[in-house]
Amino acid sequence: MAIRDTSAQDHVISRQAAPAPWRRWIWPGVGAAVVLAGIAWAVSGWSAGSRSFQASRVRIAEVQRGDLVRDISADGRVIAANSPVLYAISAGTVTLKVVAGDVVKQDQELAVIDSPELRSKLAQEQATLAGLEAEASRAALDAVLARATASKTTDQAGLVRTAAERDLARYQRGFDGGAVPEVDLAKARDELKKAEIELQHAQKDSALESQGADLDARNKRLLADRQRAVVAEVQRQVDALTLRAPFDGQVGQVQATQHTNVAANAPILGVVDLSKFEIEIKVPESFARDLAIGMPAQLTSGSGEPFPGAISAVSPEVVNGEVNARIRFSDKQPAGLRQNQRMSARVVMDTRRNVLKVERGPFVEQSGGRYAYVMDGNAAVRRPVQLGAASLGEIEVLSGLQPGDRVVVSGSDQFADAERVTIH
Template sequence: MSIRDTSAQDRPLAASAGRMPRRRLIAIGAAVAIAAAGIGVVAAWRAGGQSISAERVRIAEVTRGDLVRDLSAEGRVISANSPTLYTIAAGTVTLSVVAGDAVKRGQALATIDSPELRSRLAQEESTLASLEAEADRAELDAELTRANARKTLDQATIDRLAAQRDLERNQRAFEGGAVAQIDVARAQDALKKADLGLAAARQEHALQGRGAGLDTRNKRLQAERQRSVVAELQRQVDALTLRAPFDGQVGQLMIAQRANVAANAPVLSVVDLSVFEVEIKVPESFARDLGIGIPAEVSGNTGTFAAAISAVSPEVVNGEVAARLRFTGKQPPALRQNQRLSARIVLDTRRNVLMVERGPFVDQGGGNSAYVMDGAIAVKRAVRTGVSSLAAVEIVDGAKSGDRIVVSGSDQFGDAERIRISGE
């Protein structure tokens, strides 16, 4: 007995005109996928052959508004007056205070024991006393010289007067026939001799007075010079005691008690607690915009206080420039050295300008180009940027309000003119 199969039951069915076979559907779907991939490849090729994920870039929209150019920085409170006191001479230092002590103006802070300087002062004082004595002696000698010259002048005056009288007596006697003509001639010669002696005495008196005055003046000048030397040494000896230049607080001690130090060595610093400044550091790109007198605001736990830039460092350190702010009005209470405060400097305000979020694109394109979005394609376009703040940059030309610019991540594009941004 054989088993019959189902071949007698099978019969072919005619293909339905409105239904497509499954294999054809698969083939058509594969063709569509291939065509779509080809279109994507062509689009990518037209976009420059690259595609960058939107997650790797930052895109910002160009808007119109007020651009406030300001700086925000953390500041450090420093004393506007914090001098360091130095030794005037080598010696042993005895400290009278410790770090942190409150001091008053003129209070002794440290004393330097310098036997050498004190010995020099004593020697110079002795020399001064000797020169002053010589000056007094020169003045006395000048008086004696003038007195002798005056005596000689007076004697010559009397001799001339006597010669004049003798001549008059001889003339009267000659007229009366009592004396001879020769006696009158001798009297006339004596008068002329007396006149010459009087003139010489007068000249000598003047010269002796001038000479004596010059000697006295020279001795006095030597004494004055020595007095200046003694005054300077006395100043140095007085400076051996270091005193507080103002009311304040002892800052740092640079030496130990009873230490032997050289001349001009730092001993300690004194901090003026009544005048403080705030030191800030700003990026190098803003250094040219800073100037003395530009207003600022300093904020702390006790409120906001007006200030102004008082100094700007001429050098750049680690890409930053140091500046100092000085309070223009009331100073915040209870400030402490090295306390941290927030500072804000308003440089400029531009009204109704096109601006976009600030990003690395400004430096990468030199401010002359940027990638502007055209749909999903970033197109390199020539733009011109203006001033910038910490948060935004002004767009002068090359973009309009509503445009979207790649502000960060464009360094991945190389020199491509068009880049596809996938995920946009």
């Protein structure tokens, strides 16, 4: 019997060749290449700029060519163009005839102020006027009497002169006939001269007395006229105790209480003219210098319907960096407007055709708008620029930029005026 061996269980195993020595350096070489690439990227980033910033922290806009519309958009409130407040001309007790919100007509009584002091003053001034008018009348009568007396004296002097002339003529005939001595003739001549002198003095005295009487009458009349003006002024003040509506409108805020004593010049109530409204807007100080009265505007009501308007007033005062301006409706105004109602306003100041422009951002205020950061690949380079007119959303570029340039319009304040930074 044959004994089985293990030959049937044996298999030939082929021995693989040993790997080449250079293959063991493949993965270390790949790792080294990655490290070198990182170092190269870091060196490239360092050479591109001394500082690096994330792109999410800045806003970049492209320079374009087109029309630049300089306009102002603002939310305004409706105010009455004519809304005077009526004041008490004198202290007294007020009696209100209307309440807030009442519709009134022109010259309608709104309130009455009872001022015994003012009414008493009127009575006193009227009595003084009556006395001065009586004195003026008496002075005028005295002037007439003075002129009559002066005329009488002059007439008498004229009669004496006429008589002296007749006596001289009679003595002259008698002397010529030899019946009258020469001494009587000379005496008659002296009497005529005396009469003529008296007549001349009477005429001068009459003129002077007439002038004096006229001056006295004129002075009395002027005093009466002055007192008459005083009475007219006090009468006006008494009439002003009755407050009347200056126009057709509506009673606004009532600032006095019924049957209470008010001080002189105290506000009583306001009247609103419902036929004329204006829109008050607040304009940034940087745009206020470009606003001018008469500049066209567009007003939009809550329904979206536009209404043409024009700038009617610009305040000369700056408050909290803003200037108040008023817009008046040019044609018609929306129906049912009320005080303090909101409306949108847009004022077109200028339109510049075919200019270089870029989005407006904080970079305009930085460095006085003389520099801008322009993208060069992934780097932002500081470049001198010259900017022109500005609108709310865009600004004109005069020099330093070309169409297609990409400008950092926001976030450049963190660059600390570096000449070149990296944006990644």
